[in-house]
Amino acid sequence: MKEKDIVIPIVELGYDELSESQRRLVDMAREATKRAYAPYSKFRVGAAIELDNGEIVTGANQENAAFPSGTCAERTAAYYAHASYPDAHFKAIAIAAVGTDNNEIVEPVAPCGACRQALLEYETLAKQNVEVILVGSRAIYVLPSVRSTLPLAFFSF
Numbered sequence: 001m002k003e004k005d006i007v008i009p010i011v012e013l014g015y016d017e018l019s020e021s022q023r024r025l026v027d028m029a030r031e032a033t034k035r036a037y038a039p040y041s042k043f044r045v046g047a048a049i050e051l052d053n054g055e056i057v058t059g060a061n062q063e064n065a066a067f068p069s070g071t072c073a074e075r076t077a078a079y080y081a082h083a084s085y086p087d088a089h090f091k092a093i094a095i096a097a098v099g100t101d102n103n104e105i106v107e108p109v110a111p112c113g114a115c116r117q118a119l120l121e122y123e124t125l126a127k128q129n130v131e132v133i134l135v136g137s138r139a140i141y142v143l144p145s146v147r148s149t150l151p152l153a154f155f156s157f
């Protein structure tokens with residue numbers, strides 16, 4: 001028998017400790033929360049993806065009265081990014097959220113499982129780690145890759 005532990009590397013930082021490019025991505029993710037369409041959950045999520053062609057693409061969650069039809073912020077941004085710039089590779093993503101009380105959530109927001117799986121595919125395409133920046137008002141978490149957010153990930157290729 002063998003026991004294994006999977007460790008997720010997380011660096012906890014304050015906003016002022018981020019690099020300039022990380023701060024810009026966090027600012028844009030925070031700004032993107034304002035473009036959420038979330039009349040049902042009233043939970044507004046914003047994502048900003050930095051591409052290796054210098055572009056930053058943002059997205060916000062878009063809900064729908066037919067509930068499963070809505071899309072999370074991360075996939076809105078990821079699909080828009082790849083549909084707009086199919087030759088560019090993802091470098092980093094920042095995710096921010098505003099809760100039902102209209103305040104930024106305190107603990108860093110974490111992407112749902114489906115978004116982790118979708119982002120992992122773009123990380124695989126990029127052949128390089130995509131940094132993941134999770135924003136909260138108390139702290140910001142920086143993870144080195146999408147892979148690190150999804151232990152035992154499914155791969156079909």
Ligand code: THU
Pocket residue numbers: 038041043044045060061062063070071072073074110111112115
């Ligand atoms: N949501 C996101 O946009 N990203 C996530 O990773 C988790 C959840 C959205 C979906 C829904 O519109 C709202 O947050 C509440 O679940």
